[in-house]
Amino acid sequence: MPKRVVILGSTGSIGCAALEVVAALAGDVSVVGLAARQGWQLLAEQAARFGVPYVAIADEQHSDDLTQACPPQTHILTGSDGLVELVRTCEADFVLAAIVGVAGLPATLAAIERGLDIGLANKESLVVAGPLIMPLARARGSTLIPVDSEHSAIFQALLSGRPEEVRRIYLTASGGPFRTWDRARMEQADLEQALQHPVWSMGPKITVDSATMMNKALEVIEAHYLFGVDVAQIRVLIHPEAVVHSMVEYCDGSLIAQLGTPDMKTPIQYAMTYPRRVPGIAELLDWSQACRLNFEPPDFERFPALRLGFEAARAGGSSPAVLNAANEATVQLFCDGAIPFGRIAALAEQVLSRHRRLENPTLAQLLECDAWARQEVTACMRHCSV
Numbered sequence: 001m002p003k004r005v006v007i008l009g010s011t012g013s014i015g016c017a018a019l020e021v022v023a024a025l026a027g028d029v030s031v032v033g034l035a036a037r038q039g040w041q042l043l044a045e046q047a048a049r050f051g052v053p054y055v056a057i058a059d060e061q062h063s064d065d066l067t068q069a070c071p072p073q074t075h076i077l078t079g080s081d082g083l084v085e086l087v088r089t090c091e092a093d094f095v096l097a098a099i100v101g102v103a104g105l106p107a108t109l110a111a112i113e114r115g116l117d118i119g120l121a122n123k124e125s126l127v128v129a130g131p132l133i134m135p136l137a138r139a140r141g142s143t144l145i146p147v148d149s150e151h152s153a154i155f156q157a158l159l160s161g162r163p164e165e166v167r168r169i170y171l172t173a174s175g176g177p178f179r180t181w182d183r184a185r186m187e188q189a190d191l192e193q194a195l196q197h198p199v200w201s202m203g204p205k206i207t208v209d210s211a212t213m214m215n216k217a218l219e220v221i222e223a224h225y226l227f228g229v230d231v232a233q234i235r236v237l238i239h240p241e242a243v244v245h246s247m248v249e250y251c252d253g254s255l256i257a258q259l260g261t262p263d264m265k266t267p268i269q270y271a272m273t274y275p276r277r278v279p280g281i282a283e284l285l286d287w288s289q290a291c292r293l294n295f296e297p298p299d300f301e302r303f304p305a306l307r308l309g310f311e312a313a314r315a316g317g318s319s320p321a322v323l324n325a326a327n328e329a330t331v332q333l334f335c336d337g338a339i340p341f342g343r344i345a346a347l348a349e350q351v352l353s354r355h356r357r358l359e360n361p362t363l364a365q366l367l368e369c370d371a372w373a374r375q376e377v378t379a380c381m382r383h384c385s386v
């Protein structure tokens with residue numbers, strides 16, 4: 001029987017790549033649910049092409065358009081609650097969590113509560129609620145398989161040894177478009193420059209996060225929760241070619257890495273077919289050509305977001321949720337042209353420094369912290385000197 005898959009965020013960069021993978025896997029996977037915020041035309045096309053019975057759209061404005069555009073037998077759900085309902089209703093085995101931001105948290109949680117296996121692209125969910133998600137997944141028998149390329153690499157490398165044999169985890173980072181820029185130039189970078197990622201083609205939020213290196217900061221927190229490793233065991237390495245997707249160092253000094261072309265279809269497919277491997281559709285590395293792989297330590301001065309990520313990871317509790325929310329809000333302000341690039345991390349730092357951390361927050365408290373951080377960004381924008 002084919003694996004029954006739900007794709008949350010199907011109209012996005014990861015969602016669309018996932019559907020290419022599904023098409024290539026032919027009869028092995030069937031899509032039983034799709035969800036997105038807007039883009040009803042694309043959602044309807046996807047539903048028709050893959051014969052999907054359940055489709056949810058968060059933006060209620062377009063529910064009629066979607067209903068008319070979908071085949072008549074399609075069940076349409078709307079609003080944020082519609083997404084959660086979709087996850088609770090569909091007969092599914094696997095949910096690809098590919099919504100961007102904390103907006104993806106309720107549906108991801110609903111899928112874990114049902115004990116479904118999760119392909120986790122939506123790192124923000126884990127950053128915000130890692131200490132609630134991980135025990136819930138264990139209790140419900142839901143396997144979290146990372147889709148983030150670095151975490152997929154680590155997940156695969158961890159199969160080479162036992163948890164207590166792990167010495168360090170090296171998260172690689174391409175360094176983004178501003179890897180070689182000086183700080184003054186970077187402070188004034190505009191949106192177009194921030195969206196010119198040298199290696200990966202991704203949605204706008206994560207592309208800006210790659211430019212600030214907040215993406216790597218979030219990934220440090222993601223790795224800490226997902227793999228249960230101490231923050232002190234995690235290192236970031238700049239690797240501009242993005243061929244070595246990450247590495248695990250074992251106590252005997254062996255480093256186990258996963259390599260491949262920078263194409264998200266590989267980790268998406270691995271998450272879908274795990275624990276099996278099947279032929280993939282991403283281009284292969286061409287070792288008949290000379291190639292160089294470079295590595296360098298990160299610059300925490302030019303990329304203060306990375307330092308903030310380590311600080312929030314070490315602090316734990318509600319701090320990662322606050323960092324994430326402040327970042328989501330400031331990235332939106334930058335995309336809207338309301339603040340220069342240099343203020344993204346500066347405002348996030350300001351908000352984090354004002355936060356009174358909760359040690360063991362509940363989900364409701366985490367969402368309150370998220371809302372507080374967003375308000376605080378607006379307040380800081382008006383009154384702070386940063």
Ligand code: NAD
Binds near residue numbers: 008010015203
């Ligand atoms: P994207 O902006 O291209 O797509 C986001 C998707 O989420 C869209 O389908 C959108 O409609 C949906 N969405 C947004 N807000 C929503 C809401 N409130 N309710 C319902 N749906 C909503 O983003 P992306 O680049 O595909 O990234 C998705 C996630 O995967 C992010 O968490 C990102 O960090 C992670 N990720 C992406 C990549 C990549 O290569 N793109 C790599 C690693 C991890």
Ligand code: MG
Binds near residue numbers: 148149219
């Ligand atoms: Mg990544």
